[in-house]
Amino acid sequence: MSAPQDSNPLRDPQDRRLTRVAGPSALVLFGVTGDLARKKLLPAIYDLMNRGLLPPRFALVGFGRRDWSDDDFRAQVREAVENHARTPFREDVWNQLTAGIRFVQGAFDDAEAFGRLKETLEELDKTRGTLGNHAFYLSIPPNAFEAVCTQLAENGLASSEQTEGWRRVVIEKPFGHDLESARELNEIVESVFPADSVFRIDHYLGKETVQNILALRFANEMFEPLWNANYVDHVQITMAEDIGIGSRAGYYEGVGAARDVIQNHLLQLLALTAMEEPIRFDAEYLRDEKAKVLAAVTLPDDLESYSSLGQYAGGFQGGEEVKGFKEEQDIPSDSRTETFAAIKLDINNRRWAGVPFYLRAGKRLGRRVTEIAVVFKRSPNLLFRENSYEEFGQNAIVIRIQPDEGVTIRFASKVPGTQMELRDVSMDFGYGHSFTESSPEAYERLILDVLLGEPPLFPRHEEVELSWKILDPFEKYWGDHGVAPEEYAPGSWGPESAHRLLARDGRAWRRP
Amino acid sequence: MIRTLKDTTSSDVDKELAKMREETGIRTLGRVLTLVIMADMGHSERAIEAAIAASHEHPCRIIVHISHDPKAANRLDAEASMGGDAGASEIVVLRGWGESAHASESLIAALLLPDAPIVAWWPHSLPDCPADHSIGRIAHRRITDSARAEVPWDSLNELRKRYTPGDTDLAWTRLTLWRIQLAAVMDEPQKHRINKVIVEGSEKSPSVLLLGTWIGYRLGATVEIRESPQPRGLYRVTLCRDDGEVTIYRPGRNIATLSIPGSADQQIALPVRSLAECLAEELRRLDPDEVFGEVLNEALSRSEVRFTQGSAPVPAGDPSDYTEVYDA
Known part of the structure; x- marks a missing residue:
């Protein structure tokens, strides 16, 4: 080629x-x-x-x-x-x-x-x-x-x-709705086209900022040494939309947030955040590293406590009245489809053992945002113990995927004019500014890559399977135990159970 | 927001900038480079416009030095703008008389962004040796525009003699879209050898010469440059193969026709690039452009180039669709 x-x-x-x-x-x-x-x-x-x-x-x-x-x-x-x-x-x-x-x-x-x-x-x-x-x-x-x-x-x-x-x-996407259907689908496609001719589009991977995750991690010397269980406390990956499902009832009903977003976008983001450095930027090496880290993902023993399902209720959001999910057009009034899902995952390898990855995705949340927050451990704090512990928290590196693409670093600083009061400050890098006003749409990049035959940005079937293997046990548990999604107010950050999920580990979700 | 300072110093301008940032609340310094423009009197506007447009892609601090009478008493006036018309940049326009009529490191040092790359741009004139110029020395990239000089080809020759890695010229940048299309043609397996390359355009355009030598050097073919009697920029490139001619012909400013033996003619988008687009492309890379260096150092002296007087057909159509001599 x-x-x-x-x-x-x-x-x-x-x-x-x-x-x-x-x-x-x-x-x-x-x-x-x-x-x-x-x-x-x-x-x-x-x-x-x-x-x-x-x-x-x-x-x-x-x-x-x-x-x-x-x-x-x-x-x-x-x-x-x-x-x-x-x-x-x-x-x-x-x-x-x-x-x-x-x-x-x-x-x-x-x-x-x-x-x-x-x-x-x-x-x-x-x-x-x-x-x-x-x-x-x-x-x-x-x-x-x-x-x-x-x-x-x-x-x-x-x-x-x-x-x-x-x-x-x-x-x-969706590449199936569980492991089995994904395999069937793949058999159909790969029985006709050779594996390397199949391009699976996950438009998220075409975004400049997603590709920038690799640059941030591997082109810099100051982040990578900290990028492991010695320093990182936990990672939060959020993909929130402030809108409802609109006219997509036919697609969404019965699918839900976990299958729609977590299985593909969020697990791909997890893979890019957690994987080891590929030796080259070629598709083969990149995909190998992603597959390795996805295969190392382990699930919590207690699937109920470490997951959360929600469904948005009707009410007022940001000054306008919005419908609840069950009142949306073509959604049955007894629908059990979740519009919010959060799960906890662990990665059982040397780099990440003991660092939980919390993933959440939902509709009608506070604002539209997709971000990866790498939250660091607390400092031992011997020197500043007079300070109330809440005043300043943990350092964090936040990679904002959309909108307002960029990177935020949070660290503690002295409040001017005080003796030694500390507080968290943010340092911002706005990608939007540093890149062309009209940076290419993800689809432009992806369509061009298809025509050029360049596959690095397209997940291969193995990754799809591994992702389903991660999500399927959750789906099965929710199905078998009849876990009903809990209602949450539109414009909030999900149901109570989502907050309990982190509170159980002594942590809290970041407000994106 | 615009502030004017009469008879000032660059360190006062720096203080003013800090004050303006305080007042407007534009505090985050997401600036990736300092662009220093050394303009001639009366010629700075187009350059500033282009720089502002390019700043949307590369947020930067733009320092424009306009040289006035060097024999007058020493004096420096400044105008600083931020936000609004300044786009994604901060602009400082310095007007210098006397000693300050010469752009130098010591004049602008207080205004350079800390620890950020510096790009020097001479939109019109060419310094004797860009890399030896006081500001050229501290710059990571030195952008000249041989097309705007009085005798473009001579400037190109000067550039060649004094080439230092990090030098670049907009006559080369203007060619990128042509080069992309030519490379795309050559991506297909070639069954026939290319013996000769014909490049047609104005004799005043250094782009015509650069393109010719680049292809000639790369393909090991002789190059014929046909100078059009009409003042038009680059408009046709012909690759002469054993089986016929591969031609890209752009009569106007936007659409070119690609002809390949054995297949039907095709239209391709090949727009003339604006100054802002060229500048934005230059700012994308701050390491030396080795290929340009090779074209200047090797290709220009080694390629077999023949000049002929062409009898280019008058491109039909709207005069507003005509290209300028330096366009490519």
Whole structure:
């Protein structure tokens, strides 16, 4: 895959101004009418084109049930781009994209339609010069994967053995709803596509700040020596949203916060925070280290006390009245789906033994924030024992993923004008300032990486399995014991049980 | 917030800045570098504008030194701004007469951010040797713009003679998008040898020469530079292969056509870059650009370059779509 790059005389590893442009390729999008496609994927494709990172020989093929012509689909794409693209709309760039846009009408199990898709791609290979390089983006519910994959295989679209070019498939979370279903799903996909052609998108990993975790940890000398059980007391990973589920009832009901967020985003963040240093930045090494640390995760014996489930109630949040989860559209009034989940995990390796990792995720919480807080042990405090113990607490390094990306370091300082009063102060590094105002959307980076065939940012199946192995026992316990989510007020930081979870260990959640 | 100080010293300006920060509450110093701009009288505005735009990506302190009459009595005026129009930067404009008409380390030392990299930028004129200049010596990067000099190619030649790692030139930065597209063309396995490269554009544009020598050196091909009789920037690059010509042709300012033998012509986005975009790219890296050094030191002297007078066709279309001579 990298051979032509290496032999390109114009490339030089020292020439870092030369970013790579994707090679000739066609992207086939399943699920073109979905929210994700309209708001993120199609605009990201345009933005990439506008930045000159897509090849001139690029084609975009939509596949869906709607009775659309190519022109109808072009109009849809244009609308999505005009409304949601990050970069300004330019007619000339659009014209470049539009010539390669096609639409194939059909159902996901319609053999004839897939025949037409094949013809369309062959036509594009000829007229547009896409050289048989095809990426299939399955922005569709997992229960449709099987039909689509089977059809792709039967029509000879999935394999590139007989033809030129590469074939790649992109799938979105959720990768199953437990270990078993994840395996089934993976078998379906990997029976058709080779493992290294499967790109699992976790859009969180495309974020600049997530990649910055690695820079912070491994490019600096002052953090890594402290990054272990000798100095760290515990780690809190939070992903909070201030909104409810909106119109996503169909997706959310029966899934819940733990499967929706903890299994993928939070465990990936945990892995990046806790893993050892990979020897190279390549996909293989990075994924090995993540898998190692995920495999070392152990669960608490008492699953009930060390987990918490919540469901937001109705009420007033930040000045407006909001519905409770059970009153949301299409949610049954006796729903037991959790909108908040918190769990405690341990990592049983030399670096982390004895340092609990607390993970929480929820909707309708105090504010929208995702962060990793590494909280250090208390100082022995011999010198300052006159001070009330609460006045200053533990040092912390907080990596803020979104919004307001950056890093905060908390430490104690003397209050000016007093004899020796101490208090905690924060030192802030705001990433948003130090990076371009319009830093690329995660999806731009990820789509480009798919077309370039660069997998470091995509979790492989092993990581998905390991994550389910961590979450499944909790889910099973909650199911078997009929643990009902506890109500919490909108705009709060979750139910009482979440606070008890940390209080039991003599700790408290940070207010993010 | 803008404060003006007449007949002042840089240490007073520094105090004023501290006071302004106190008053506005803009306390966090998330500044990643100090950008020192050495401007000619009457030419500072565009440079400042570009620097402010670039500061959104690289928050910095911008020190602009404008040189007035060096024979007048010594005097330094300053104008400090923060917040609002200053974007993500703090700007200090220094106007110097007499001894203060010369930008030097001792003049600005009090205003440099502690322990942050320094970038020196000469938007118009070229110092005799950027690396020997008092401020050039303490700078991590020295940005010049040979395209704006009176005789651009001579400046490039001067740069070559005195090249020190850390030097960079905006005539090179303007080429990045062209180079990306050319490298992308070459990413595909090449079945045919490239014997000759033709680069077409204004004879006044150092970018044309830099691009030609870079490709020629890399591909081991002879380079022909066709000087267009019309004042237009770089507009066409042709790679001559055994089986035909690979061409990127941009008649206007935005869209280029890529022609490869055996496949249909394709359109690519290849916009002319603004000064702010070029500056922002320069500030992304503060270590020496070794490839640029190689182009100056090796390629420029070794490449086989031939100059011919081209008879470039007048690009049709709206004159507002024409490029300037120095554009690439």
